[in-house]
Amino acid sequence: MRAVQRRVVAYLGQAGECSRAELGEALGLPKGTVAGVVAGLVELGIVVERPAAPGPRAAGRPARVVALAGAGAAVGVVTVASGRVRVSVATLRGEVLGAAEGVLEPTAGQATAVEVFAGLIESAAARAGAGLVTGLVAVVVGVGSPVPPPGGRGSGGAGRRWEFVPVWLDGALAAAVRARTGVEALVENDANLAALGEWRFGAGRGRSDVVLLKLGERAVGAGLILGGRLIRGRGGFAGELAHVQVRADGPVCSCxxxxxxLHAISTELLELAQPAYDERLTFASVLRLAAAGDIGLQRLLADVGRLAGRPLADLCTLLDPEIVVVDGSVGAAGAHIVHGVAETIERHASPAMAAAVVAGELAERADVFGAAALLRHEWSRSEV
Ligand SMILES: [Zn+2]
Incomplete structure (x- = not known):
């Protein structure tokens, strides 16, 4: 899509349907340009023009409106965590149309990773329905590590590569996905995506300062929205809560x-719990058992919240957010993590700071909503 087409799609994603005149006024585009852009998007199957919904007809009410074609404008959202690849094909409003899952070895090269992503996007699109593939307008890849800026190698200075960044992830990944799929591609940290999702569509709606805590299998991160902007830092490292030091004499980390x-949480969670269980525990099984009423694991999850809450308390004192959202992908057991985080922030943050701690509202789909929010944001500021 051309830049002006992206702006129109981003606007329609937010505004829903509107007339050509409203579109031109909102985006500062002349009538002739709007007509050309809409015609081009209709031809691509991304936008439809249809009669306005029946209702009281005020003078000058348009007979026809422009809107995104329901399943026509879709985005492929790829998330990679612990070697598992999950792909959703979704609308720009976060509605999932089709999904697929696969695996990716952390040592795989970039060409292999891109092939895996493209194959799963095709499978998810096929499940979403015939004709959708032509309506795929972008791919967003969410990863559980800092995202190097375009051209960057994921290095923390002096050319030293961050060991915890997978081999396939560097500043060239977006261009490689773009070349393979033929559509625009963006790469973003998964906690950042969840933060964008909860901020635009979930628990952080209407706020401008939101901190999101994301926990996963051997993963912990934060997404920071400050003053209505996602904060990535110089090299994409902002919000890497995993690598905040909590034990000065603790084990050496790959960072x-x-x-x-990250190590403190992994130890607290699985190694402390395992001796009491015959079955091999995973992060997912701990969440499932805690949600089903296992009191020991509920207490352990509250401790995980307390551990993560300690650096979050300092972060709250320093940044004064309005709200701390615990990512909803942890499910019902997240209530125990919320409890631990809230208790620790209350105990250790400055009493002058008053951030509420809440559970996310978007369950495991915050990243999909976040991808939609990211695209809308990027496209709405495209140069014409
Ligand atoms: Zn570390």
């Missing part, structure tokens, strides 16, 4: 630090 929060 080069010692006693990182």
């Amino acid at each position: 080069g630090g010692r006693g990182c929060l």
Whole structure:
């Protein structure tokens, strides 16, 4: 799509249906340009023009409106965590049309990763319905590590590569996905995507300062929205809660630090719980058992919240967010994590700070909503 087409799609994603005149006024485009852009998008199957819904007809009410074609404008959302690849094909409003799952070895090269992503996008699109593939307008890849800026190698300075960044992830990934799929591609940290999703569509709606805590299998991260902007930092490292030091004499981490929060949480959660169970515990099974009423694991999850809450308390004192959202992908057991985080922030943050701690509202789909929010944001500021 051309830049002006992206702006129109982003506007329609937010506004829903509107007349050509409203579109031109909102985006500052002349009538002739709007007509050409709409015609082009209709031809691509991304936009439809249809009669306005029946209702009281005020003078000058348009007979026809422009809107996104329901399943026509779709985005492929790829998320990679612990070697599992999950793909959703969704609308720009976050509605999932089709999904597929696969695996990717952390040592796989970039060409292999891109092939896996493209194959799963095709499978998900096929499940979403015939004709959708032509309506795929973008791909967003969410990853559980810092995203190097375009051209960057994921290095923390002096050319040293971050060991915890997968081999296939560098500043060239977006261009490689674009070349393979033929549509625009963006790569974003998964906690950032969840933060964008909850901010635009979920628990952080209407706020301008939102911190999101994301927990997964051997993964912990934060997404920071400050002053209505996603904060990524110089090299994409902002919000990497996993590598905040919580034990000065703790084990050495692949980031080069010692006693990182990631290790403390992994130890607290699985190694402390395992001796009491015959079955091999995973993060997912701990969440499932806790949600089903296992009191020991509920207490452990509250402790995980307390551990993550300690650096979050300092972060709250320093940044004064309105709300801290615990990502909803942890399901019903998340209530125990919320409890631990809230208690620790209340105990350790400055009493002058008053951030509410809440569970996310978008369950495991915050990343899909976040991808829609990211695209709308990127496209709405495209140069014409
Ligand atoms: Zn570390």
